[in-house]
Amino acid sequence: MKFVLFFAVAIAAPQFSYSAPTGDSSEELNVVPILKYDNVHGPGGNRNVEVETGNGIVLSRSYSFDSGAQIQAGQYSYTAPGGAPVVVKFVANEFGYQPESDYLPVAPAFPHPIPQFVLDQIAFAAQQDADSDSEED
Numbered sequence: 001m002k003f004v005l006f007f008a009v010a011i012a013a014p015q016f017s018y019s020a021p022t023g024d025s026s027e028e029l030n031v032v033p034i035l036k037y038d039n040v041h042g043p044g045g046n047r048n049v050e051v052e053t054g055n056g057i058v059l060s061r062s063y064s065f066d067s068g069a070q071i072q073a074g075q076y077s078y079t080a081p082g083g084a085p086v087v088v089k090f091v092a093n094e095f096g097y098q099p100e101s102d103y104l105p106v107a108p109a110f111p112h113p114i115p116q117f118v119l120d121q122i123a124f125a126a127q128q129d130a131d132s133d134s135e136e137d
Helices: 002-012 116-136
Strands: 034-041 047-053 058-066 069-079 085-093 096-100
Touching: none
Parallel strands: none
Antiparallel strands: 034 047, 047 058, 058 069, 069 085, 085 096
């Protein structure tokens, strides 16, 4: 009985297929050539990677280790659809991914100054936390 049920489910399951493009169809494949690819390995697992593509994308990245943690730093650039050049510099370390670019959104400035009594309350709460942490040790 279980075999018949399994067989019925297997036949009723949708059948998917995929055909890779052959290249001779009427649709052109958009192939972007790699103009430059350098991957230089250094001592201690450090390495530098540089890539440049035929559509104007340029990537430069270095990998290093600090106290066992991997650090990546570099930049990439490309041309935006409007024709403007975009450059993004970045660092990825124990504090996360930190990009810098004129094209990244920036949060608006805080609309008004923080009152002193609020700052005093924040400092008081931080002192209480520090005091309770020292009592636990």
